[in-house]
Each structure stands twice: as structure tokens, then as C-alpha cells.
Amino acid sequence: MLALSRRINESIMLGNDIEISILEIKGEQVKIGIKAPNSVPVYRKEIFLQIQEENKKAVASEQTKESIEQLFKL
Amino acid sequence: MLVKTRYFGEVDLDDDKVITFDSGIFGFEEYKRYALLFNSDAENRPTISWLQSIDEESLALPVMIPTVVMPEYNPIVEDELLKNLGEYDDNTLSVLVTVTVPKEIENMTVNLKAPIVINTATMKGSQVVVENADYEIKFPVFEILTGGKKGKEEI
Numbered sequence: 330m331l332a333l334s335r336r337i338n339e340s341i342m343l344g345n346d347i348e349i350s351i352l353e354i355k356g357e358q359v360k361i362g363i364k365a366p367n368s369v370p371v372y373r374k375e376i377f378l379q380i381q382e383e384n385k386k387a388v389a390s391e392q393t394k395e396s397i398e399q400l401f402k403l
Numbered sequence: 404m405l406v407k408t409r410y411f412g413e414v415d416l417d418d419d420k421v422i423t424f425d426s427g428i429f430g431f432e433e434y435k436r437y438a439l440l441f442n443s444d445a446e447n448r449p450t451i452s453w454l455q456s457i458d459e460e461s462l463a464l465p466v467m468i469p470t471v472v473m474p475e476y477n478p479i480v481e482d483e484l485l486k487n488l489g490e491y492d493d494n495t496l497s498v499l500v501t502v503t504v505p506k507e508i509e510n511m512t513v514n515l516k517a518p519i520v521i522n523t524a525t526m527k528g529s530q531v532v533v534e535n536a537d538y539e540i541k542f543p544v545f546e547i548l549t550g551g552k553k554g555k556e557e558i
Contacts, residue, residue, distance in 0.1 A: 367483030372532060379540050380517045380532065381430035387464045387503040387514075388431075394410040394453075397465055397504055398442060400511070400548050401451045 408455045409463040411440050421457060422521055425487050428530040429517060434459055437528065439466070439521075451502070454519065466499040466519055472544045478518055478533040489525035497521045503541070511548075512541040 340350040346366055353360035363371055406416045422437045434456045441452035450471050456462035469476040498520055500513040515538035521528040
């Protein structure tokens with residue numbers, strides 16, 4: 330992984346249209362600004378991982394098709 | 404084309420039923436081609452169907468129409484995120500949510516945070532993260548589906 334040191338109000342460019350800025354540093358917390366085209370989705374990583382995990386759980390269901398269908402016939 | 408599926412055996416699928424997810428879906432980014440399969444014995448198209456990968460037999464997710472469990476479901480999605488679905492309007496967009504059914508069936512949930520959006524005009528699909536802060540990844544639905552209706556004991 331590339332590691333760059335930045336100070337407050339300094340930025341990093343990813344390509345020519347994504348800018349990551351350091352807005353505020355408070356103890357253990359850093360506030361980051363992200364300027365990117367609307368077509369680029371930005372996620373907090375933990376949300377991203379949770380959604381990946383949830384899809385995997387949905388695929389890994391041990392229930393049969395019939396028992397799932399039954400739930401929708403009530 | 405003949406497709407091996409997890410729940411429906413081998414099915415003969417018309418090419419125009421193939422839905423392309425250019426970015427795949429979360430956790431399965433490498434699989435891009437899917438079909439929606441459901442039990443055709445039912446009189447009407449059932450609420451529950453399966454998003455089956457064309458290229459991997461074991462990859463199938465149960466998906467359902469979200470308004471059955473949340474009539475007011477109204478996901479907010481950045482328009483730009485839907486651009487790769489091609490031209491669409493309200494009539495051609497279909498929104499589904501994935502259903503997770505664990506061993507303890509009463510703990511079943513749907514993912515309201517990351518619905519599957521399909522443009523039936525172009526047969527392109529995408530799983531998007533919605534901006535609604537209160538939509539949960541694990542929204543419990545067992546009570547809603549079974550609550551107050553007879554037949555609950557049968558499960």
C-alpha cells in the first residue's frame with residue numbers, strides 16, 4: 330500500500346477527478362473530504378464489508394427453496 | 404441456452420432473460436450475468452424469486468419485492484449510479500431486496516440498504532447502496548410476513 334504523509338488542508342489526487350483532502354484532525358479522528366464524480370460510489374468500508382457479508386449469507390442459506398416459498402404463501 | 408441452477412435444476416433460458424450486472428454484486432464482483440427465476444406454477448408472479456448466476460450454479464440469492472414488507476420503501480439513489488443501466492423510466496426499473504434466511508427461519512431479514520435495481524428495458528442490473536440512513540442491512544421480516552395470519556404454526 331502506498332503511504333503518503335499529509336498535513337491539514339492538504340490533498341491527494343486519484344487520477345484527475347478524485348480529490349481526497351484532510352479537513353480536520355482531532356485526537357484519534359480524522360475528517361476527510363472526498364471530491365469525486367457522482368458516478369463513483371463512496372462507501373465507509375465497514376458498510377461495504379457488511380453488504381458483501383450479507384450477500385454471502387443470503388447465498389449460503391441452508392433453507393430449501395420450498396421452505397422459503399412457504400413463508401410467502403401465508 | 405442451458406443453465407445449471409441451484410434450485411431449479413437445469414433450465415433452458417432465453418438470451419433475452421439474461422440480466423447483466425457490469426460491476427457484479429457485492430461479494431461476488433466477478434460474476435456479471437444473472438437471471439431471475441421463480442416458481443411458474445404460481446398463478447401470479449410470486450413475491451419471492453431467485454437471482455441466479457448464469458456462470459456459477461451455486462450462486463443464487465433469494466430476492467423479493469420490498470414493498471411487501473415495507474409499503475413505504477422509497478430508496479434514494481444518486482442518479483449517476485444508475486447511469487450504467489442505460490435509459491430507464493419508472494416503468495422499466497424494478498427494485499428487489501435480497502433475503503437472508505438463516506437456520507432459525509424466524510431470524511430472516513432483508514437488506515433494505517443495498518437493493519438490486521434492474522432496468523428491464525436494457526436488462527442491466529446493479530446493486531446500489533441507498534442514501535436513506537435509516538434503512539437497515541438486516542431488517543427483520545419474519546413477523547411481518549407471518550404476523551396475525553393463520554398458518555404461522557406450520558413453520
